[in-house]
Amino acid sequence: MNLRPTDSSALLVDGKLVPGSGGTFDILNPATEEVLGQAAEGTSVDMDAAIAAARRAFDTTDWSRNHTFRAHCLRQLCDALESHIEELRDITIAEVGAPRMLTSGPQLEGPIDDLRYWAQLIESYSWQQDLGNSSPMGVPTHRQLLKEAVGVVGAITPWNFPHQINFAKLGPALAAGNTIVLKPAPDTPWCAALVGKVIAEETDIPAGVVNIITSTDHSLGTQLCADPRVDLISFTGSTATGRAVMSTASSTLKKVFLELGGKSAFIVLDDADIKSASSVAAFSVCVHAGQGCALSTRLLVPRSRYDEALAAATRTMAGIRAADPSIPGTICGPLSSARQRDRVEGYLKLAQDEGGTVVTGGGRPDDQPRGYFIEPTLIAGLENSSRVAQEEIFGPVLVIIPFDDDDDAVRIANDSPYGLSGSVWGTDPDRVNRVVAGVRTGTLSVNGGVWYSADAPFGGYKQSGIGREMGLAGFEEYLETKLVASPA
Known part of the structure; x- marks a missing residue:
């Protein structure tokens, strides 16, 4: 394997690749127990900067409204990642312990290719719907339904299928017009960090739209969930942790998507x-x-x-x-x-x-x-x-x-x-x-x-979660609905 750890040992904050304020931490190969290299150790300071960047990018740019540009950026990201596919494959096998055969499907190539689905959905989605005229309370009124991005998304992902789950959040969240702070699992930080490097150096995605914080400090997830500048939390992981995420996010009544355990x-x-x-x-x-x-x-x-x-x-x-x-x-x-x-x-x-x-x-x-x-x-x-x-x-x-x-x-x-x-x-x-x-x-x-499949919703009943990921249903998890009424 030709691993290049220096390519994957930085945080992505406000469009820049930066070292972690906490230094670095070791990454182990689960098949050999050997140290593969180091990843950036993000701290609460880095997380705060990432959230601020995502908030600023959402509030002060036209990212959420420029549908054509977002579709371009997602296709551009897909092309750029495909040019790094062998490097990503080596990292995925070594860091995740994923069998090589799976990297041709859901462990790598499938999720990257799914970015094209999200780009296409931007262009085909009905962002506005005319509800026609009515006379509520005797007032002639024209109604229009608008679909808009939620805002800043905090995404917390596990280690088992990191690319599939990272892109199942990045793809629809960005397609819907949100900005995002991604906190990947500390077991598989390189899979996310290399994506951050590609975004920063090989795409037109504006600064602050995507921020990636790798860290062994699980309290950063709590920080992300509690911060009032974050509008939605998308979490995949254990049911026990999902309960904690939901409880913490409730302090600011933000939207929560949970994809949890199964038996x-x-x-x-x-x-x-x-x-x-x-x-x-x-x-x-x-x-x-x-x-x-x-x-x-x-x-x-x-x-x-x-x-x-x-x-x-x-x-x-x-x-x-x-x-x-x-x-x-x-x-x-x-x-x-x-x-x-x-x-x-x-x-x-x-x-x-x-x-x-x-x-x-x-x-x-x-x-x-x-x-x-x-x-x-x-x-x-x-x-x-x-x-x-x-x-x-x-x-x-x-x-x-x-x-x-x-x-x-x-x-x-x-x-x-x-x-x-x-x-x-x-x-x-x-x-x-x-x-x-x-x-x-x-x-x-x-x-x-x-x-x-990218176009098919995935999620569970009971304690397996709340909401759906992937497909149109997953895309709409990242949207708000606005009704505009004007004189008819």
Whole structure:
């Protein structure tokens, strides 16, 4: 890999690449535990300057009103990032631990290409709507509906799919005419910092429109949420942190978008190809070491065909090695950090304490003495009420649970504080549709259908979040509605 850390170790504040007031902090490669380099350590002073720059850019420039210019800037950014794609790929593999194969899709190339969707949406969106004439209270009046940018957006993002989530916020927020302060996760700062460098040096995006603050200080997120100059907070992360974000933001009654955790169910009906479906479920939970909020981590199978499903899932998971993410063909790379590995290992112990059986996996792979690797693990023998079946683990861990009939499958799927995603497999359309209608979740895949796309909304029910990201619905999260009434 040809990493150039000096290109990715600065903050972006008011159009300038500047050092962090707190110096720098080390970045570790999760596959080797080696220090990759340093990132800028932002402080509360830097965050204050970034917020001030974003406020000033929104209030004193025509960025929010110049739709043609914004579309140009987003296409320009997309082109510039694509010219750095191999550098970004190397950083993503080394810093995130993302398997190389995923960088051709949702870990890198897909999210960058999505910027073209947001540019096109600017040009096709109906920014004004004529509501016609009416006579409220006897006064002849003409009404017009205007869509306008919210203002300054504070975006706080996690480490698991940094490009996908960063651009899922940057793209629609900028397209809608907002300015933004982005605080990426301290585990993956280079992914965001290099984007900041490209914005500053290779685009016409005005100073202050995008600001990026990398830092290990989590209180900067609190500062961003509490600051009255910030009009909207867009947060992706754990449900526990989402509650804190919502509470802090409430002090200024700012808009809040939350995309939070999941414990999604993969439902296999008794008329499906049990072996194939169970294998797909087992495979998918190993992708990127299970570090995806929308991955289905509960495999629900008919009790009458439980043994078939268990055998198929076991074969698949036992055949997938946790391996170096830079090697082509790797599916399951490392966990992001020692902290995350410790968390997953704690749940594996808990599974056995709760009476579960580790069917395959369950520990660190013998052939990986370095790195934060966990073997793909299948757990059987637990009730859906167990903590391991209820709580988000964020590792390559699948729990298999039997059900009695379709209604029971829906009941178990919904017996969760989350409602982010899931899958349904079956051949009878009527049965499948009844299950889809019954499951309370924001996205559902039927027989392998792919819901992830720039033009499709993503988000969850219940404690999986508030609002939608991506698509027209995600774009409109970043808009305000203004009604203008004048004499008819």
